[in-house]
């Protein structure tokens with residue numbers, strides 16, 4: 001079998017979840033497990049957190065259905081809500097909570113006669129201008145939903161922070177102030193904080209927090225090499241050396257022969273590539289751990305393989321273990337080198353990488 005796999009430490013995710021709760025003791029925290037739990041395996045993560053998390057959050061109703069089919073019984077917040085009448089019925093029957101972000105969803109829900117009422121969150125656009133009802137429409141929408149027989153209990157009012165990972169920008173405070181004004185006037189429970197809010201903006205902590213990336217051990221703000229806010233990396237992406245060769249000065253390596261040897265070099269080939277989700281834009285020099293030692297990526301990333309320069313790391317042989325990111329090499333560091341964010345790398349694992357849950 002191909003040696004490439006992603007090992008996932010479910011206990012690390014549980015520890016990171018507990019840390020999210022400790023950092024915001026006045027809030028309840030729902031575990032965000034959309035996009036296959038950021039690549040970590042949604043059902044396995046939900047099973048591990050079921051006994052400690054009061055609710056889960058996903059983006060799509062299909063993800064919520066998959067959780068129910070796997071036997072997960074906790075409430076599941078569907079953060080893009082739904083559109084079709086039948087989906088509202090399904091959500092009500094399955095105890096999916098619906099985040100409604102625009103007035104068409106609201107009008108559809110109000111026009112139905114649901115057999116069971118559904119839990120509703122109303123998303124307010126406090127400045128990100130992606131999803132959410134406008135501030136001017138909020139009072140009206142809230143009152144109509146709050147008095148609707150289709151809505152169970154009091155709606156929760158929520159918003160999403162646009163730049164909470166940038167600690168020197170005052171915009172987060174503005175967003176918090178806007179939603180808190182409604183929170184006070186309507187006396188409604190609020191939900192504001194994502195991971196960055198939980199870790200760095202205590203004023204964003206509210207009735208419900210929504211930690212995502214931090215559960216997987218990647219800090220939303222920490223720069224490479226940082227202590228990563230005390231989080232533990234959950235996923236270790238690993239592979240093996242499958243070839244080692246000598247390359248003479250002036251010879252190139254990989255597609256386009258982009259990397260050229262300047263000295264007699266020893267080049268290893270690792271069985272991973274962008275077909276697995278290793279970022280294709282990672283440049284030569286991106287760190288790779290071979291036998292626990294850092295070596296530089298060499299040449300372009302191919303679909304099934306990458307090269308590494310082993311010239312300064314003697315003794316490496318075929319079959320030696322390689323870590324691409326994980327417990328010993330922060331995914332934030334790889335993301336920074338490749339010009340992206342950890343979210344994209346983790347959620348971008350492809351289906352051909354086996355997930356091994358520990």
Ligand SMILES: *Cc1c(COP(=O)(O)O)cnc(C)c1O
Nearest residue numbers: 032079160194195210211212213
């Ligand atoms: C994905 C998502 C989150 C989690 O954000 P992190 O930065 O991963 O903590 C929270 N709220 C909403 C609406 C989201 O879409």
